[in-house]
Amino acid sequence: MAMSETVQSPALPAWRDYYEMCKPRVVLLMLLCTLVGMFLATSAWVSVSLIVNCLLGVALVAGSAAALNHLIDASVDQKMARTENRPVAQGRVTTVQGLIFVGVTGALGLAILAVAVNPLTAWLNFFSWLGYGLIYTLYLKRATSQNIVIGGLFGAAPPLFGWTAVTNSIDGGGLLLVLIIFAWTPPHFWALAIDRLEEYKKVDIPMLPITHGVAYTKLHIVLYTILLIITSVLPFVIGMSNVFYLVSALALGAGFLYWSLIMLWDRNPDAPIETFKYSILYLALLFLALLIDHYMMPVTYAQ
Secondary structure: OOOOOOOOOOOOOOHHHHHHHOOHHHHHHHHHHHHHHHHHOOOOOOOHHHHHHHHHHHHHHHHHHHHHHHHHOHHHHOOOOOOOOOOOOOOOOOHHHHHHHHHHHHHHHHHHHHHHHOHHHHHHHHHHHHHHHHHHHHHHHHHOOOHHHHHHHHHOOHHHHHHHHHHOOOOHHHHHHHHHHHHHHHHHHHHHHHHOHHHHHHHOOOOHHHHOOHHHHHHHHHHHHHHHHHHHOHHHHOOOOOHHHHHHHHHHHHHHHHHHHHHHOOOOOOHHHHHHHHHHHHHHHHHHHHHHHHOOOOOOOOO
């Protein structure tokens, strides 16, 4: 009697693969900035339901954009040590599975924001999704050495999401928080680009250290860091924050400038990656300082 043959279906991706596609560490930092934006927009307490719905919606939309980035960049990711083990690059998630995940998470996130938060916040998230998931990943990343500078605007919006979730309006305070992250993005990512220079050369991505040289990029990291420090004190200048934040911003900025100068002067071969790591800590602590200071302020910022 002939033995029956069993046909095995392709294994479904593990939930960890989908989780990794969402770039959870990046999204977590975005959610912190979103949360701070919510609290800074008002002197009153923000309702728990609004916080939950806003953060959930933003997380889903951001995760969808990140997953789309995985799909578009799969061939590039396969050639870089930093990204070669990503789920799509390794084939653990197929293109069809990835597209379904992108569509479901993105649509669900936008629906939550539109219904449970407000349409303005939903629209801002949609435009950010388009900017990062399509305009930056498909075009800017491969078209210009200023990809991070221009594309950074799409990733700088999270505090504005939080602000509009509470106020249902775009105000100067929310835009100033966006400006801080916009100034932070180039020195943050260029430090990583220097550390991973050979990998970016291999995949022909026109990052600044490739098109203009490492020395030029290091100088611009220092210049952008100085610009970031100046930008970071503007909340104090306009009366949006108090002395605690000012001291925190200057101290954190001094640390950023220290690492960027160490990198410029070639004092430490690990300076590029250390600068990159510090930049993440910098942004998290800066926004935490904003939050702490907000509840120490004797006067509410007038929008």
